[in-house]
Amino acid sequence: MAYVQNIEASSPGGVGAVAFTGSWPTISDGGTFSPTTSALITGPREAVLVDAQYLKRDVAELGDVIEGSGKRLTTIVITHGHADHYLGFAELLKRFPGARAVATPAVIEDLLASMPRQEQTWRNWFGDRHVAFAGAPDPLEGSTIDVDGFAVEIVDLKQADISPTTAAHVPELGLVVAGDAVYNEIHAMLALTTPEQWEGWIASVDAIEKLNPTFVVGGHKRPEATLDAQPQLDATRRYIRDYADTVATSESSDEAVARMVTLYPDYGNTWTLRISANAYFANRA
Numbered sequence: 001m002a003y004v005q006n007i008e009a010s011s012p013g014g015v016g017a018v019a020f021t022g023s024w025p026t027i028s029d030g031g032t033f034s035p036t037t038s039a040l041i042t043g044p045r046e047a048v049l050v051d052a053q054y055l056k057r058d059v060a061e062l063g064d065v066i067e068g069s070g071k072r073l074t075t076i077v078i079t080h081g082h083a084d085h086y087l088g089f090a091e092l093l094k095r096f097p098g099a100r101a102v103a104t105p106a107v108i109e110d111l112l113a114s115m116p117r118q119e120q121t122w123r124n125w126f127g128d129r130h131v132a133f134a135g136a137p138d139p140l141e142g143s144t145i146d147v148d149g150f151a152v153e154i155v156d157l158k159q160a161d162i163s164p165t166t167a168a169h170v171p172e173l174g175l176v177v178a179g180d181a182v183y184n185e186i187h188a189m190l191a192l193t194t195p196e197q198w199e200g201w202i203a204s205v206d207a208i209e210k211l212n213p214t215f216v217v218g219g220h221k222r223p224e225a226t227l228d229a230q231p232q233l234d235a236t237r238r239y240i241r242d243y244a245d246t247v248a249t250s251e252s253s254d255e256a257v258a259r260m261v262t263l264y265p266d267y268g269n270t271w272t273l274r275i276s277a278n279a280y281f282a283n284r285a
């Protein structure tokens with residue numbers, strides 16, 4: 001079951017948002033995949049969706065939330081080229097044919113380049129539970145999407161668990177939908193980046209902080225975790241630094257995992273930590 005949290009507009013007639021956290025599925029190797037978020041940004045009449053889920057049941061539920069908002073979906077924007085964030089867009093376009101799906105040209109290029117590999121991985125992990133791969137969104141022109149006269153600004157970030165990557169900033173609401181630059185009470189995916197790139201990731205969290213957000217929707221979250229910005233930004237930076245120190249001073253993947261679980265006993269999805277640590281020690285060997 002998905003989990004939905006509301007961010008209310010401070011003024012009547014302003015924008016609001018809904019944070020949608022998808023399910024916490026098992027995968028074929030016995031692990032679990034951390035819950036992935038989407039955000040629906042709503043004005044008086046229109047709506048923009050940021051990230052589109054990937055499991056059939058979550059995409060259907062997200063569609064129900066969009067329909068239930070009573071707003072006209074104009075745009076689906078995809079923050080980065082990981083299938084758990086983009087796969088649902090084509091299904092949603094069938095259900096909301098007036099909408100278009102967009103991403104920055106750099107994200108589209110990366111998404112297409114990694115699609116064959118991701119398609120194989122996704123089939124292995126989720127079987128027929130995910131919606132089918134169906135191409136890429138269209139290139140975003142400019143960097144602003146309009147919702148009833150309010151701006152949703154698409155911001156390039158240097159690095160998250162992937163690069164290129166973007167975030168959606170809604171100044172009217174003090175909201176940043178951060179893609180995978182922010183993890184919220186969930187072990188961060190650090191298997192896909194190098195220690196040098198972790199510095200860039202921390203710099204991207206700093207860049208989000210400079211936007212002075214009140215709310216952040218991190219790309220992966222414990223469903224009931226807070227949307228307050230500062231604790232998430234502080235925790236993401238601290239986690240990356242602790243992870244870097246821990247793997248650098250551990251003898252094995254097992255040791256690193258055990259130490260991180262001790263430091264972060266309440267964090268969800270140890271599977272992600274295990275994958276990250278295994279990759280690190282495989283590279284170091």
Ligand SMILES: [Zn+2]
Pocket residue numbers: 036082084085180219220
């Ligand atoms: Zn992700």
